[in-house]
Amino acid sequence: MVMIDVVVSKEVEDALAQKGISADMCKRLVYDAEDKKTKFVNKVTGENLTKKIMDNLTLYVIYAPAAPGAQPVTAYVIKKVYSHKMRMKNLVYTMPEEVKDWWCVKDNCPTVRGQYDLEYMNVTRMAPTLTCPKCQDSYVEEDIAAKPVAVAEMLFEKKRA
Amino acid sequence: MSYQPTVPLDKLPSHFISHDTESHKKWHTGSVTRFASPFVDVFKDRIDFDPIVMAHATTLLGFTNRDFYESPEIAVHCVAYFNELFDLLPVAHFFYSNVFLEKYGVKLQTTNTLPWIAVGDRVVKSPEDADKLPKFEKEDLKPEKCKTTELHWRAFDYEKANIPDMMLPMHNVFCLFSMAAELVGPEKFIIWTRKEPKACHKVLDSLAYTSASGASLTADKYGFDMMVIGSVLANSTVLPPKYVKEFSFDHQRDFVRRALAGGGGPQLWYHLCGDHSRDYTMWKDVITTPFTVMHIGYYGDDVFPSDLLKKEFGNRMSMLAVIDGKRMIEPNFAWIYEQSKKQLLGGRDAPRGCILGTTCETPLITNPGCTLAAVKACKDYGTYGTW
Numbered sequence: 001m002v003m004i005d006v007v008v009s010k011e012v013e014d015a016l017a018q019k020g021i022s023a024d025m026c027k028r029l030v031y032d033a034e035d036k037k038t039k040f041v042n043k044v045t046g047e048n049l050t051k052k053i054m055d056n057l058t059l060y061v062i063y064a065p066a067a068p069g070a071q072p073v074t075a076y077v078i079k080k081v082y083s084h085k086m087r088m089k090n091l092v093y094t095m096p097e098e099v100k101d102w103w104c105v106k107d108n109c110p111t112v113r114g115q116y117d118l119e120y121m122n123v124t125r126m127a128p129t130l131t132c133p134k135c136q137d138s139y140v141e142e143d144i145a146a147k148p149v150a151v152a153e154m155l156f157e158k159k160r161a
Numbered sequence: 162m163s164y165q166p167t168v169p170l171d172k173l174p175s176h177f178i179s180h181d182t183e184s185h186k187k188w189h190t191g192s193v194t195r196f197a198s199p200f201v202d203v204f205k206d207r208i209d210f211d212p213i214v215m216a217h218a219t220t221l222l223g224f225t226n227r228d229f230y231e232s233p234e235i236a237v238h239c240v241a242y243f244n245e246l247f248d249l250l251p252v253a254h255f256f257y258s259n260v261f262l263e264k265y266g267v268k269l270q271t272t273n274t275l276p277w278i279a280v281g282d283r284v285v286k287s288p289e290d291a292d293k294l295p296k297f298e299k300e301d302l303k304p305e306k307c308k309t310t311e312l313h314w315r316a317f318d319y320e321k322a323n324i325p326d327m328m329l330p331m332h333n334v335f336c337l338f339s340m341a342a343e344l345v346g347p348e349k350f351i352i353w354t355r356k357e358p359k360a361c362h363k364v365l366d367s368l369a370y371t372s373a374s375g376a377s378l379t380a381d382k383y384g385f386d387m388m389v390i391g392s393v394l395a396n397s398t399v400l401p402p403k404y405v406k407e408f409s410f411d412h413q414r415d416f417v418r419r420a421l422a423g424g425g426g427p428q429l430w431y432h433l434c435g436d437h438s439r440d441y442t443m444w445k446d447v448i449t450t451p452f453t454v455m456h457i458g459y460y461g462d463d464v465f466p467s468d469l470l471k472k473e474f475g476n477r478m479s480m481l482a483v484i485d486g487k488r489m490i491e492p493n494f495a496w497i498y499e500q501s502k503k504q505l506l507g508g509r510d511a512p513r514g515c516i517l518g519t520t521c522e523t524p525l526i527t528n529p530g531c532t533l534a535a536v537k538a539c540k541d542y543g544t545y546g547t548w
Contacts (some may be wrong), residue, residue: 123202125200127449128421143421148427148451149422151451157204159194160201160202160203
């Protein structure tokens with residue numbers, strides 16, 4: 001385990017509390033991502049993105065070095081946390097020519113646009129993802145989780161209740 | 162040519178039956194469940210028929226073509242009434258082609274039989290003109306500065322005030338390639354794809370950016386908007402597949418990702434009008450959200466076969482099987498019924514849902530007997546699955 005500090009602002013902590021997610025869980029997610037290199041890093045902004053798939057939720061944490069440019073990094077700040085309830089099922093295809101700013105740290109390569117099957121309440125539908133072309137690890141971006149996926153979850157709950 | 166609405170707009174709601182009536186509520190409740198079926202896998206009685214009705218709704222109901230395009234209040238109330246009349250979709254809609262072109266200096270006008278068409282000189286006369294094309298931001302597209310937004314928001318605001326149960330905020334991208342052709346001139350733009358590809362991309366980049374700004378602006382106001390993205394002039398008859406990809410598909414992907422990031426969507430409706438017999442496979446790789454419909458008009462001169470649509474797209478998105486829109490004007494109801502039957506049987510067990518529709522907008526002079534024939538076929542053969 002690497003020795004780093006993870007800072008959670010009051011604003012983020014309040015937002016987490018509303019979702020019933022503990023700050024400690026997010027911190028552990030960052031420790032784990034740094035330890036195992038299971039993260040994407042944005043080469044333009046310097047932000048990191050990692051995720052944890054739980055029983056009924058996929059949790060994403062966006063975090064960045066507390067002191068940009070300083071080496072080694074001894075502290076990170078959690079900037080955003082988001083989630084979706086649709087379960088990630090399988091990668092359907094990727095668009096190799098659509099290269100993104102996010103890089104897979106484990107494979108040291110840029111991610112590409114992917115399309116992933118997500119499942120919720122026995123309904124399977126696709127959503128766009130950031131995908132590593134090598135390990136195929138895939139992340140739903142914040143705007144996709146916040147709108148199309150969230151609306152789908154709400155509609156499925158309503159119509160299939 | 163001056164225009165006056167057939168009915169003064171302040172008196173329009175009084176010409177229609179209130180949506181508070183029990184009979185409307187009963188129809189609407191059932192229709193909503195049917196409409197949602199392809200997206201939530203809870204299958205109602207039958208597959209829906211969507212004839213993509215536009216000015217036909219106004220003319221059939223005693224209004225005019227220009228009422229549809231110039232009085233969006235009349236348009237949406239007529240579409241809502243038409244849909245209930247034929248037991249179609251539980252939503253009204255308003256959209257047209259050639260959106261946002263007036264921001265680029267294009268003069269648009271309607272006639273007694275045509276939608277908003279470009280008239281006068283082309284705006285982009287040389288590749289240098291393409292370099293100067295602006296990309297409009299949300300601020301530039303507010304209704305007081307933009308006729309396209311003004312017309313669409315009038316429709317949505319009228320729906321919200323008078324027929325809220327059938328309100329559907331929409332953003333029509335139309336076909337970026339077709340609109341670029343309106344700016345440059347169709348023949349010239351097609352030649353430019355070979356001789357001046359950089360200029361083509363400049364024009365398309367500008368249109369995609371502006372359209373994404375428009376989608377985001379409407380979503381800001383109404384919370385969401387269903388986005389209709391077309392490839393109409395960019396089809397297999399006009400362009401080789403690699404050109405369809407470069408000059409239509411790639412710019413559409415750019416638009417969709419940008420618009421989703423700006424809050425547009427979440428529903429995406431891909432409308433591939435015209436012949437896509439040589440380029441349809443690339444469209445499997447469009448960006449999709451959980452609410453995505455694929456609609457392809459023709460395979461050569463024939464309608465795009467629903468069994469092929471199901472095979473290629475059925476595991477990726479919902480699909481719209483089609484009947485030939487241009488035959489909707491004929492007094493041959495049996496032919497429409499038989500083609501509807503064939504297309505329904507080919508597509509009804511699509512894994513992610515199926516809707517029946519027309520190849521493109523149902524014509525202004527559609528024969529109402531044909532609309533009824535397609536609905537009857539849906540009732541007789543539009544069961545979900547092969548059961």
